[in-house]
Amino acid sequence: MDKKVVSGYLKNITAIMVVYAIVFYLIQIKVINNYYNGILILAGIYIIVAASLNLATGYLGQLALGHAGFMAIGAYTAALFAIAVDLPKYVELVAGLILGGLMAGIFGLIIGIPALRLRGDYLGIVTLGFGEIIRIALLNLPFTGGAAGLKGIPRYVNFTEIYFLVVVVIAFLFAFIRSRHGRAILSIKEDEIAAESVGIPTTFYKVYGFVVSAFIAGVGGGALGFYQRILDPKKFNFMFSVEFFIIVVLGGMGSITGTIIAALALAFINEFLYSIDELRLVFYALTLIILMIFKPDGLLGRKEFSLIKLLNRFSKKTKIENAD
Amino acid sequence: MAQFIQQVINGLNVGSIYALIALGYTMVYGIVKLINFAHGDILMIGAYFGFFALATFNVPFGLALVVSMILCALVGMTIDRLAYKPLRNAPRISALITALGMSMLLQNLFRLLFGAQPRRMPAVIALKRIEIAPGIAISNLAIITILLSVGLMLLLEFIVKKTKTGKAMRAVSEDKSAAKLMGVNVDKTISITFAIGSALGAVGGLLYAINYYQVEPYMGMMPGLKAFVAAVLGGIGVIPGAMLGGFVIGLIETLTKGYVSTTWADAFVFGILIIVLIFKPAGILGKNTREKV
Amino acid sequence: AGNDAEPTTPDATETETETEASGEAVRLGLLAPTSGALAPYGQAVKNSVELAIQEINAAGGVNGADVELFFYDNEGDSTKTVNLFNKLVDVDKIDALIGPVISTTTLAVAPIANELGIPMISPTATNKDVTPGLDYVFRACYIDPYQGSVVAKFAMENLEAKTAAVFTNVGSDYSDGLAKAFTETFEAGGGTITDAEGYTDADNDFSAILTKVKANAPDVIFVPDYFNMVGVVASQVRELGIESVLLGGDGWDGIQNDFAAEVEGYFFANHYSTTDPDPIVQDFIASYEAQFGETPNALGALAYDATNVMLAAIIAAGSTDAEAVLVALKATDMPAVCGYITFDENGDPIKDISIITVKDGKLELEAKVSGN
Amino acid sequence: MLKVENLNVYYGAIHALKGLSFEVNKGEIVTLIGANGAGKTTTLHTVSGLLKPTEGSISLMDKTITGVEAHKILGMGMAQVPEGRRVFAKMTVQENLEMGAFLRTDKAEIEESYENIYRKFPRLKERRKQLAGTMSGGEQQMLAMGRALMSKPDILLMDEPSMGLAPILVKEIFDTIVEVNKQGVTVLLVEQNAHMALSIADRAYVLETGKIVLEGNAKELLDHEDVKKAYLG
Amino acid sequence: MSLLKTEHIGMTFGGLKAVSDFSIEIKENELVGLIGPNGAGKTTIFNMLTGVYAPTEGKVLLGETVVNGKKPYQIVNLGLGRTFQNIRLFKGLTVLDNIKIAFHKDMSYTTLSAVFRGKKFWKEEKEIEIKARELLGLFNMEADAGALSSNLPYGKQRKLEICRALATNPKLLLLDEPAAGMNPQETKELMETIAFIREKFKVSILLIEHDMSLVMGICERIVVIDYGRMIAAGTPAEIKSNEKVIGAYLGQ
Numbered sequence A: 001m002d003k004k005v006v007s008g009y010l011k012n013i014t015a016i017m018v019v020y021a022i023v024f025y026l027i028q029i030k031v032i033n034n035y036y037n038g039i040l041i042l043a044g045i046y047i048i049v050a051a052s053l054n055l056a057t058g059y060l061g062q063l064a065l066g067h068a069g070f071m072a073i074g075a076y077t078a079a080l081f082a083i084a085v086d087l088p089k090y091v092e093l094v095a096g097l098i099l100g101g102l103m104a105g106i107f108g109l110i111i112g113i114p115a116l117r118l119r120g121d122y123l124g125i126v127t128l129g130f131g132e133i134i135r136i137a138l139l140n141l142p143f144t145g146g147a148a149g150l151k152g153i154p155r156y157v158n159f160t161e162i163y164f165l166v167v168v169v170i171a172f173l174f175a176f177i178r179s180r181h182g183r184a185i186l187s188i189k190e191d192e193i194a195a196e197s198v199g200i201p202t203t204f205y206k207v208y209g210f211v212v213s214a215f216i217a218g219v220g221g222g223a224l225g226f227y228q229r230i231l232d233p234k235k236f237n238f239m240f241s242v243e244f245f246i247i248v249v250l251g252g253m254g255s256i257t258g259t260i261i262a263a264l265a266l267a268f269i270n271e272f273l274y275s276i277d278e279l280r281l282v283f284y285a286l287t288l289i290i291l292m293i294f295k296p297d298g299l300l301g302r303k304e305f306s307l308i309k310l311l312n313r314f315s316k317k318t319k320i321e322n323a324d
Numbered sequence B: 001m002a003q004f005i006q007q008v009i010n011g012l013n014v015g016s017i018y019a020l021i022a023l024g025y026t027m028v029y030g031i032v033k034l035i036n037f038a039h040g041d042i043l044m045i046g047a048y049f050g051f052f053a054l055a056t057f058n059v060p061f062g063l064a065l066v067v068s069m070i071l072c073a074l075v076g077m078t079i080d081r082l083a084y085k086p087l088r089n090a091p092r093i094s095a096l097i098t099a100l101g102m103s104m105l106l107q108n109l110f111r112l113l114f115g116a117q118p119r120r121m122p123a124v125i126a127l128k129r130i131e132i133a134p135g136i137a138i139s140n141l142a143i144i145t146i147l148l149s150v151g152l153m154l155l156l157e158f159i160v161k162k163t164k165t166g167k168a169m170r171a172v173s174e175d176k177s178a179a180k181l182m183g184v185n186v187d188k189t190i191s192i193t194f195a196i197g198s199a200l201g202a203v204g205g206l207l208y209a210i211n212y213y214q215v216e217p218y219m220g221m222m223p224g225l226k227a228f229v230a231a232v233l234g235g236i237g238v239i240p241g242a243m244l245g246g247f248v249i250g251l252i253e254t255l256t257k258g259y260v261s262t263t264w265a266d267a268f269v270f271g272i273l274i275i276v277l278i279f280k281p282a283g284i285l286g287k288n289t290r291e292k293v
Numbered sequence C: 001a002g003n004d005a006e007p008t009t010p011d012a013t014e015t016e017t018e019t020e021a022s023g024e025a026v027r028l029g030l031l032a033p034t035s036g037a038l039a040p041y042g043q044a045v046k047n048s049v050e051l052a053i054q055e056i057n058a059a060g061g062v063n064g065a066d067v068e069l070f071f072y073d074n075e076g077d078s079t080k081t082v083n084l085f086n087k088l089v090d091v092d093k094i095d096a097l098i099g100p101v102i103s104t105t106t107l108a109v110a111p112i113a114n115e116l117g118i119p120m121i122s123p124t125a126t127n128k129d130v131t132p133g134l135d136y137v138f139r140a141c142y143i144d145p146y147q148g149s150v151v152a153k154f155a156m157e158n159l160e161a162k163t164a165a166v167f168t169n170v171g172s173d174y175s176d177g178l179a180k181a182f183t184e185t186f187e188a189g190g191g192t193i194t195d196a197e198g199y200t201d202a203d204n205d206f207s208a209i210l211t212k213v214k215a216n217a218p219d220v221i222f223v224p225d226y227f228n229m230v231g232v233v234a235s236q237v238r239e240l241g242i243e244s245v246l247l248g249g250d251g252w253d254g255i256q257n258d259f260a261a262e263v264e265g266y267f268f269a270n271h272y273s274t275t276d277p278d279p280i281v282q283d284f285i286a287s288y289e290a291q292f293g294e295t296p297n298a299l300g301a302l303a304y305d306a307t308n309v310m311l312a313a314i315i316a317a318g319s320t321d322a323e324a325v326l327v328a329l330k331a332t333d334m335p336a337v338c339g340y341i342t343f344d345e346n347g348d349p350i351k352d353i354s355i356i357t358v359k360d361g362k363l364e365l366e367a368k369v370s371g372n
Numbered sequence D: 001m002l003k004v005e006n007l008n009v010y011y012g013a014i015h016a017l018k019g020l021s022f023e024v025n026k027g028e029i030v031t032l033i034g035a036n037g038a039g040k041t042t043t044l045h046t047v048s049g050l051l052k053p054t055e056g057s058i059s060l061m062d063k064t065i066t067g068v069e070a071h072k073i074l075g076m077g078m079a080q081v082p083e084g085r086r087v088f089a090k091m092t093v094q095e096n097l098e099m100g101a102f103l104r105t106d107k108a109e110i111e112e113s114y115e116n117i118y119r120k121f122p123r124l125k126e127r128r129k130q131l132a133g134t135m136s137g138g139e140q141q142m143l144a145m146g147r148a149l150m151s152k153p154d155i156l157l158m159d160e161p162s163m164g165l166a167p168i169l170v171k172e173i174f175d176t177i178v179e180v181n182k183q184g185v186t187v188l189l190v191e192q193n194a195h196m197a198l199s200i201a202d203r204a205y206v207l208e209t210g211k212i213v214l215e216g217n218a219k220e221l222l223d224h225e226d227v228k229k230a231y232l233g
Numbered sequence E: 001m002s003l004l005k006t007e008h009i010g011m012t013f014g015g016l017k018a019v020s021d022f023s024i025e026i027k028e029n030e031l032v033g034l035i036g037p038n039g040a041g042k043t044t045i046f047n048m049l050t051g052v053y054a055p056t057e058g059k060v061l062l063g064e065t066v067v068n069g070k071k072p073y074q075i076v077n078l079g080l081g082r083t084f085q086n087i088r089l090f091k092g093l094t095v096l097d098n099i100k101i102a103f104h105k106d107m108s109y110t111t112l113s114a115v116f117r118g119k120k121f122w123k124e125e126k127e128i129e130i131k132a133r134e135l136l137g138l139f140n141m142e143a144d145a146g147a148l149s150s151n152l153p154y155g156k157q158r159k160l161e162i163c164r165a166l167a168t169n170p171k172l173l174l175l176d177e178p179a180a181g182m183n184p185q186e187t188k189e190l191m192e193t194i195a196f197i198r199e200k201f202k203v204s205i206l207l208i209e210h211d212m213s214l215v216m217g218i219c220e221r222i223v224v225i226d227y228g229r230m231i232a233a234g235t236p237a238e239i240k241s242n243e244k245v246i247g248a249y250l251g252q
Ligand SMILES: Nc1ncnc2c1ncn2[C@@H]1O[C@H](COP(=O)(O)OP(=O)(O)OP(=O)(O)O)[C@@H](O)[C@H]1O
Pocket: D011, D014, D016, D034, D035, D036, D037, D038, D039, D040, D041, D042, D043, D083, E151, E152, E153, E154, E155, E181
């Protein structure tokens, strides 16, 4: 590890902690009230799930329209676990999230192995169908609480928990994508035949990428349950999957920072639109269409936004300004 | 036994409506390569047009159908011009999102315009049940629906396979610039595609609304999704496939409800879709053409 | 990113308040789904709440102050409901909440409202788990099990039914709750359930299950769902020539508008009857029709009652102080559109239940069963 | 016949054609040669309306066609054998040829044209029912050529028609070009096989990074020192 | 020792026999040309050798291993690299990433090591960064390392594809029409490049090409097929004067 890398890490960690400290302070002094806090937490969950979808769609290039299903699996697994056991909060939280992720990952594997032989839109429809099957199962299975929902989940997720969960997931994804494994996944999106011809086991990496994506979506689902305390199977429908899809495309397929920005932007735009009540959804739809027409590659395309670079540029500027 | 045959008839009736909607889906997909998620909402619009024609202006059913088809064709073409045309060269997923946006827009626009309350579709076709055997009956409406969907499928197949416009459509679907070099007006061809697809949606919508008595802004979502599944099951882009897929889905759904479980019926439909695709990755009638390397 | 600037309170309020009244306005929140599949119900609730507030404001307000309404469309989604509830509390600073409309969303909000000490009345959340253990949570409707068993008793005693089929919308806990209670009571009374069928919101072809039911020919079919769905079921029942009598719950209300012919001679439990001569009922119907051009349904009537009960409690408490309002709510004892209302220890109303039948396309009161 | 003046074309920020001017007279074979990326394909695409120039004018038989849409240009008598063949992969060979005759209505003559094409390329006849996408590279090239000829053009633009063809076919293709030309079709030919191209052409232009750097009689250019060094190897 | 050996392989598409009874053997350090009319089945042979298609008849041996039915990536791991007739680059990625992907099989760090940025990760990443740049250097393409591969001119794209195939460290390299779309001058440069690769990487090369100056100029041995069958084999001089080949392929 050279110095540049180490200093990069330090800068990143500092930035992460500073942002956390600021937001945390604002919550403490109630500048960020419960309401905004809630939006931030939800945005965090959206970031996690959308980022996982970005892995499957933006990087691996597979049309996945059933991420709400993986989320649901994660959510119910984590919630049922936490309801069943009686352990310290953080143990239950972490174990619940991991279990939720694992269960979603297992389902990702089961559906992924056959489905990933299909291409493009066919894969899309299979994942969509899978999501629907999960939703129907949750309505009908004996242990999920049915239509009335699963109640009595402990509230373990607050701003702090979700913030660091987002940090961990994003850091993981960045590290994963910028490695040989990530490059293998990217090459499949670009040209599967060529990838195979330079020695990439494409089937393996497709399934692997998909399972990792499902795992993270499951973790996101778990977090949703721990925040909301009640799970409603109706929530995990096709339109919910679509919401994440919109975030991914809007942010830029293949840009994690784009996903983060889009998730935050959409969360706040959505809330802002409540002020026009009746017209809200019409405007939302129009916004979406217009954004796509003018920015078909999403906000960031495949580029990543770097705070450090921005800060560097900024600090250079201020230095120059200070000089005179 | 009588009950089983009755269930099959029920299934065919449901299936024929899915088939009608699936035809429009498959047509647009086959040519523009766009999963037009707004197609279900075109169905809703068609139903509303039909509703107003029938309930407000009291025109005869045939005329209402034609008016609704023409208006929907215009709506379809306009949507294409405004929302999809600017994205012809953009990544396909962006167009997909636009289609989803369009779907949301139409639903909510119609909710604003005409309210969320469902409206009762007038019973335009005097409902008759024709007893074909003891305990087995089929309604005249079901017969009309089934015949109409088969007829339109044949017409569509003829248009795409045998006419010049159809040939242009297929050329456009493969390579737009090459089609241009052959003298094909790409924009016009795509417009026609949307017009036909949407007109079919209108037929589907009107029949759906009559079969299920009401119109409301969100009525297109579920049949739209099912029809899409039907199109994929049959082999998306393949016109007879859409028809077949529609009937298969209708049958599976009805028979599952009749004999297995009503609550799991949709899960069965999707489950069977998944299984079929695993063994026939391009759908029942789709050809799995491999890319030549 | 500082967030110190409080966003200007969005003008979400729908109240046509005239001039500012003297005192500090009473701030009521309302959460109801006005988009999506549930929009028809949410819209009825919203209309009625607005109506109630208008009337009170016109009559001089509450404790000398105007009532201001803050409404948001929660789309029937629990996550959004919690968020919007936070918004109502933190941004709009509401004193009390009317809503939410459906049980799942109410279940999501109720514990939070209780923690924060915001008194709330859901007009229509019928799930039995909504109120127990939560002091601040009330409702204006009766609960699912109660309704379901009353209908079952009615079927056995008044219709002398021995066999019944039960259709459940499995996607709706309302439908589920009623169906369970009906089944229990019916079987306990010696009846037989011939078919127990489920379906979902996405269904509208019932020919498959009806074909089965036809073969069994039960005396009654219990279809506890909202009227749109019931209309479709009833039409297909008629189409298939099934002779069994359909029964339902309060969700049927409104069915007479579009499906009067199809449900002719069927029965359902309801909160009120539009033919009830009580002036409180007729006045409500008259002003609702004047304003919205349609007859209010039971959801509307319940929402109207809920609002009036809440406002009456605030008046009785003399302030919007949550503790005081709570005490006043518990002491509620007043006439309302859906019958005279008092609350039990859970915050559930104790009131009459009406069995309505459809005769010549009009709703008629068949029987009135008194509260538990 | 075809006159191009001061053509400027951009791909986003890339300035691909920088003030290009040339003309093709009736009955001529004119060839455009140049290294990879010089802008030959861009030129053909612009002339046939697939790309819009930011500046400059194009006229076909004294009619301005700048900005006219591509599908109308075919009707004005200009056809193109595009780079990379661009056959309709999911249509059969026969259907591809039918597409070539898309704007024609003279049924009897169309039949005759098929026969002509099939005579020229017997392999196509053999495979008339095969999906074009499964044909070998060279077979597809023949098909692309046949398809363009099906429109009975007055002027034919060809982008590297010999690419990927067997030597024996290369000769045949060039023979075909000459033959077509003799029948009155004007030809604008883009080729990497500069030697062959120059030997059948009347005139030639040499393109370098979006500019014409040399023009003249084809046979003379064949002996030109710079051309020899850069393009003839 | 033979690197590659096929025993009577054949390929049928539906009713069409694209290749039949094709046997060939390639030894270390050989440069062999595969020529034949369009549609003769050359590309199909490449596809069978590399596992894109499974031969419907016969056996393909790489060294001692029978590779029928093996996946393309497994065959790459056994030392067979290729380029495509229609260039297949990872268009949306940089030139450098195109090469790095091809080093995948030479690396072994795990996901865990990648995520926690372990020692092995840094070591291997550094190694391939150097190797990839070296490789580009050999083709005079260092300057393009950061460019998007789709923005390269055609000739460079061809070179990049060869370069990428070399990064898999093959013992035998298959080139499908490497000179297509190049002018004679560029073709000449390509011939030098091929000769150089062969020296430097000690690979055997089997190439398909219609440009006779290239084939006759550098191949030691040429195999000619027509209608899927071998019709001649021999040195360039022999092939040039073979009547059958002249009739079917070269022309007068
Ligand atoms: N779609 C495109 N987007 C951006 N740049 C392009 C595009 N197409 C071509 N270019 C650039 O424009 C220039 C001219 O390209 P063009 O394809 O016209 O060259 P050419 O002379 O036909 O080359 P070749 O012999 O390789 O076919 C090149 O620098 C090329 O990289």
